Amino acid sequence: MMKIHLSGNKKLKKIPPPSVRRLCKIYSLLDEIEKTGDISISSKEIGRRIGVPSHSIRKDISYLKKGGGIGAGYDIKELKNHINSAFGFDVVRNACIVGIGKLGTTLLNYKDLLTQNFKIVAGFDSSINRLETVKTDIPLYPTYELPEIIKREKIELAVLTVPGRSAKKMADNLINYGIKGIVNFSPIVLSNRVKDVFITNFDIAGEFRFLSAMFAANTSIKNHNDL
Amino acid sequence: MMKIHLSGNKKLKKIPPPSVRRLCKIYSLLDEIEKTGDISISSKEIGRRIGVPSHSIRKDISYLKKGGGIGAGYDIKELKNHINSAFGFDVVRNACIVGIGKLGTTLLNYKDLLTQNFKIVAGFDSSINRLETVKTDIPLYPTYELPEIIKREKIELAVLTVPGRSAKKMADNLINYGIKGIVNFSPIVLSNRVKDVFITNFDIAGEFRFLSAMFAANTSIKNHNDL
DNA sequence: GTACAATTGTGAAATAAATCACAAATTACG
DNA sequence: CGTAATTTGTGATTTATTTCACAATTGTAC
Numbered sequence: 001m002m003k004i005h006l007s008g009n010k011k012l013k014k015i016p017p018p019s020v021r022r023l024c025k026i027y028s029l030l031d032e033i034e035k036t037g038d039i040s041i042s043s044k045e046i047g048r049r050i051g052v053p054s055h056s057i058r059k060d061i062s063y064l065k066k067g068g069g070i071g072a073g074y075d076i077k078e079l080k081n082h083i084n085s086a087f088g089f090d091v092v093r094n095a096c097i098v099g100i101g102k103l104g105t106t107l108l109n110y111k112d113l114l115t116q117n118f119k120i121v122a123g124f125d126s127s128i129n130r131l132e133t134v135k136t137d138i139p140l141y142p143t144y145e146l147p148e149i150i151k152r153e154k155i156e157l158a159v160l161t162v163p164g165r166s167a168k169k170m171a172d173n174l175i176n177y178g179i180k181g182i183v184n185f186s187p188i189v190l191s192n193r194v195k196d197v198f199i200t201n202f203d204i205a206g207e208f209r210f211l212s213a214m215f216a217a218n219t220s221i222k223n224h225n226d227l
Numbered sequence: 228m229m230k231i232h233l234s235g236n237k238k239l240k241k242i243p244p245p246s247v248r249r250l251c252k253i254y255s256l257l258d259e260i261e262k263t264g265d266i267s268i269s270s271k272e273i274g275r276r277i278g279v280p281s282h283s284i285r286k287d288i289s290y291l292k293k294g295g296g297i298g299a300g301y302d303i304k305e306l307k308n309h310i311n312s313a314f315g316f317d318v319v320r321n322a323c324i325v326g327i328g329k330l331g332t333t334l335l336n337y338k339d340l341l342t343q344n345f346k347i348v349a350g351f352d353s354s355i356n357r358l359e360t361v362k363t364d365i366p367l368y369p370t371y372e373l374p375e376i377i378k379r380e381k382i383e384l385a386v387l388t389v390p391g392r393s394a395k396k397m398a399d400n401l402i403n404y405g406i407k408g409i410v411n412f413s414p415i416v417l418s419n420r421v422k423d424v425f426i427t428n429f430d431i432a433g434e435f436r437f438l439s440a441m442f443a444a445n446t447s448i449k450n451h452n453d454l
Numbered sequence: 455g456t457a458c459a460a461t462t463g464t465g466a467a468a469t470a471a472a473t474c475a476c477a478a479a480t481t482a483c484g
Numbered sequence: 485c486g487t488a489a490t491t492t493g494t495g496a497t498t499t500a501t502t503t504c505a506c507a508a509t510t511g512t513a514c
Contacts, residue, residue, distance in 0.1 A: 018471065020441065021433075028414060042491065050416045052416075055475095056471095069479075070478060071490070071492060072481070086443075088439065089439065089443075093442070106332075110329065118435055181439075183434065200434060200438050203252075204337070207429060208410060209255070209314075209316070210251050211384065211425055211427050212384075213247050213251055214408075215425050216315030216318070269460085269462090270461075282503065286463085286464080288463090298508075299509080299510055
């Protein structure tokens with residue numbers, strides 16, 4: 001259980017991480033649906049679309065919304081605003097990619113990340129050779145320039161796509177340089193002992209293994225994110 | 228809670244999904260450590276390495292192991308075998324990648340996936356043009372050949388890297404064609420209503436948003452997988 | 455060999471999350 | 485306007501997972 005400080009709201013609320021995840025998903029969905037011209041949607045429909053029972057949706061939304069129209073559906077614009085102000089999706093944050101291997105290069109050019117509130121403003125790699133061969137619009141720098149560029153470009157978040165053996169050390173460095181959030185794609189699990197630094201581990205190979213384990217166990221599961 | 232049928236064991240055990248995840252991680256760790264020549268390891272050390280308290284590690288292992296040496300550490304080889312036989316990591320499964328866009332291409336050549344028990348034996352895309360331009364050692368086919376190739380190559384698992392708008396339909400098709408597990412990289416959440424088909428959702432953009440939400444909430448979290 | 459330190463295994467307790475169930479509110483419609 | 489059909493919001497309940505606590509076991513030092 002975590003504490004979420006709703007901006008524009010004196011109250012301190014606790015929102016379970018699974019609910020935060022679902023709310024993020026709901027936000028994306030609303031974004032999509034808004035384009036079709038709809039102005040209202042029910043918890044049932046949201047649930048159907050993201051594959052979750054409607055009562056979960058209502059519970060999730062109840063964590064951040066007070067009052068409103070029981071009986072009617074949710075006003076899409078209004079609900080988006082609620083999530084927005086709770087999670088700060090309206091603030092654009094600068095991010096960098098550390099480790100310009102295959103995965104790093106893909107993410108550099110992965111359009112979906114650039115939408116919303118992430119802006120990738122730099123890429124880093126220790127191999128000068130690689131910096132020269134990778135083709136991208138985003139400026140690339142050698143690793144030793146990390147402290148300087150992070151400061152200059154006001155980078156808050158880092159995507160870590162270095163090999164496992166360098167992940168731990170690099171994460172420590174990044175934190176020292178002032179990075180406040182890390183998305184770790186290396187197979188090493190990074191635990192965040194440092195206060196105010198947020199780390200999510202995104203282990204692709206591990207996820208495949210998990211699928212295989214569940215598969216072997218002949219059992220159905222819901223979702224990766226337990227969403 | 229799920230049912231896991233331990234092979235070579237008459238008993239039916241229930242292992243919570245979070246424990247399955249951690250056990251997968253533990254397995255990878257043991258694999259690494261084994262190379263260094265160590266033959267034994269403690270729950271404390273495992274916990275330190277994957278960022279989880281030692282009592283969780285012991286609990287997880289207790290789900291699949293019976294008897295053994297209290298007081299001593301875990302024998303690495305033995306523990307690996309236990310996990311192995313519980314989750315079937317010794318069986319190699321054929322997989323394919325559906326949707327050869329940027330992400331799909333990266334995964335095609337992502338070495339880490341090829342280790343362990345996954346073997347990517349085919350790639351599919353609806354654009355003939357793309358099939359011709361992508362450079363890879365793995366054979367590529369047009370989408371309409373999916374049913375045939377799945378049967379011929381005995382493909383059990385699919386990695387879905389198509390755009391969101393085609394994800395749902397493609398997933399349904401794959402299931403019809405006999406695919407038993409799907410790793411979904413599209414932003415659409417796929418829920419698995421079909422028995423015996425396992426789906427994990429791997430939403431990169433969503434994960435970034437989640438990080439941002441946690442970041443905005445000024446709260447520290449542990450791990451993406453809730454591992 | 456004996457005391458001491460370290461370690462596992464596991465019921466029991468505590469915490470977290472999902473699900474339920476239903477009152478209260480709204481809309482639809484003749 | 486009145487009745488039926490939807491729909492939300494949320495305490496209460498159930499289920500799931502983590503954490504605790506400690507007996508039992510093994511290794512270690514002298």
